Amino acid sequence: MKKTNGKTPILLKIVPFLIMAAAIVFLYHTVSIGEQSETSSEVQSDEVTVDSVTSLAGDLGSQTQADATPTPTPKPKSTPTPTPTPVDEDLLLRQSVDDISTHDLAGYLSEMPAEGEDIVSTATEVYTYEQMVKDIYFLSQRYPDLFDTNILATTVDGRAIYEIIIGNQRSSHHVLIQYSIHAREYINTLLAMCQLEDYLKNMTAGASYGDKTYPDLFSGICIHLIPNSNPDGIAISQFGEAGLRTQGAKDTLKACYEFDQASGRATDFETYCRRFKANANGVDLNKNFDVGWDIYAGGPTQPSYEGYHGTAPESEAETKAILSVTDTYPVIAVISYHSEGDVIFWNYELEDEQLLAFDQQLADNLAQITGYTKRISKKYNASLSGGCSDYYVWVEGRIALTIETGEDTCPIRINVFPNIWRDNQFVLPMLASLYGVTE
Ligand SMILES: [Zn+2]
Numbered sequence: 001m002k003k004t005n006g007k008t009p010i011l012l013k014i015v016p017f018l019i020m021a022a023a024i025v026f027l028y029h030t031v032s033i034g035e036q037s038e039t040s041s042e043v044q045s046d047e048v049t050v051d052s053v054t055s056l057a058g059d060l061g062s063q064t065q066a067d068a069t070p071t072p073t074p075k076p077k078s079t080p081t082p083t084p085t086p087v088d089e090d091l092l093l094r095q096s097v098d099d100i101s102t103h104d105l106a107g108y109l110s111e112m113p114a115e116g117e118d119i120v121s122t123a124t125e126v127y128t129y130e131q132m133v134k135d136i137y138f139l140s141q142r143y144p145d146l147f148d149t150n151i152l153a154t155t156v157d158g159r160a161i162y163e164i165i166i167g168n169q170r171s172s173h174h175v176l177i178q179y180s181i182h183a184r185e186y187i188n189t190l191l192a193m194c195q196l197e198d199y200l201k202n203m204t205a206g207a208s209y210g211d212k213t214y215p216d217l218f219s220g221i222c223i224h225l226i227p228n229s230n231p232d233g234i235a236i237s238q239f240g241e242a243g244l245r246t247q248g249a250k251d252t253l254k255a256c257y258e259f260d261q262a263s264g265r266a267t268d269f270e271t272y273c274r275r276f277k278a279n280a281n282g283v284d285l286n287k288n289f290d291v292g293w294d295i296y297a298g299g300p301t302q303p304s305y306e307g308y309h310g311t312a313p314e315s316e317a318e319t320k321a322i323l324s325v326t327d328t329y330p331v332i333a334v335i336s337y338h339s340e341g342d343v344i345f346w347n348y349e350l351e352d353e354q355l356l357a358f359d360q361q362l363a364d365n366l367a368q369i370t371g372y373t374k375r376i377s378k379k380y381n382a383s384l385s386g387g388c389s390d391y392y393v394w395v396e397g398r399i400a401l402t403i404e405t406g407e408d409t410c411p412i413r414i415n416v417f418p419n420i421w422r423d424n425q426f427v428l429p430m431l432a433s434l435y436g437v438t439e
Helices: 002-035 037-042 050-066 089-095 105-111 129-142 187-205 214-220 231-243 247-262 269-274 317-328 353-370 388-394 414-424 427-435
Strands: 148-154 160-167 174-179 222-226 331-338 343-347 373-377 399-404
Touching (some): 129 187, 160 187, 174 187, 174 317, 187 214, 187 414, 187 427, 214 427, 222 317, 231 247, 231 269, 247 269, 317 331, 331 427, 343 353, 353 373, 353 399, 353 427, 388 399
Parallel strands (some): 174 222, 174 331
Antiparallel strands (some): 160 222
């Protein structure tokens, strides 16, 4: 109920504000975009111009004033009522795993980088889940009270799904960014952590973005980051079978490999693991959302390294973790970070013109600061459905899109990261200047 009730007032409420925000972003780009122009000019995108952002705002404004058409009500979800189980044996098993999230993290403080050094290191080829957990703790020690941490779920192989909350939690405007839902795209977890540390440094220094200081900018918005949406799958991609802790997950991985090998989808086991996209249940989490799930016929019908949509929509703990954020807060926009291609997928062939205009506004602004090329994503269909962004735009009526970082083959090598960082460093402050509100 919360999903359907929350949507219409949020979108209607933000219309006048977005016009102002687009004007502010336009002014900022006009004045300060010189710093970004080197990046932007690398991609000759004929659809992305500063003019297109302002003219969109103009169109949106006149359309909204002349014609107060309400946004359509989101379509009802088709999920059947789940049958409650008295005791979740699987959950008990998962919680018995010795996971770093259950440790007294103060015991790792001797590993914390010295004052003046960055906590999140971009020097190693593989940024692990364990390092991320330590870094979140170290950042909380160096920057107390500047962010909150929440564990949204525990995975089948016993890892925690972390949510980081920055900005003003009392704001009526929240944004959700989820990273690395596909295992082999784990470079984006490092990106999330660098964006977080950069934000914390700028907040502490009182740095400016455009004509506002970070504390001012982020007083009007709350941003939720899920830096690692698929920690089990990432452990497989980074370390193969040795990355798994439970026998059940190891057995599932072997079964996936045998099935994929028999159907010509796998060669050697090492390459197979490195290219893993699914979670430890062999479910492709970006096909597990409840949008076109029932009509999906584009992938394997059993657990696999990619493309299997699960036994039911939202069957996976990781999917539920993402949904729990939008069930809890008034989230107006959802961004999903994937790899690869330096591309922004938006549009989804939406029929709701107002939502489509908002989606374009976000895509235009992101293309402007990242230099990435905008591409139109088609409406979900039998061969492509169950995706996170598709779900949020089509079912919940929220603004949503997908960013594909890096020009390389996944897993993206660490020497490509400087380009990803250059292009995505300012995404958080841009979102704050676009969606932040004075209340
Ligand atoms: Zn992906």
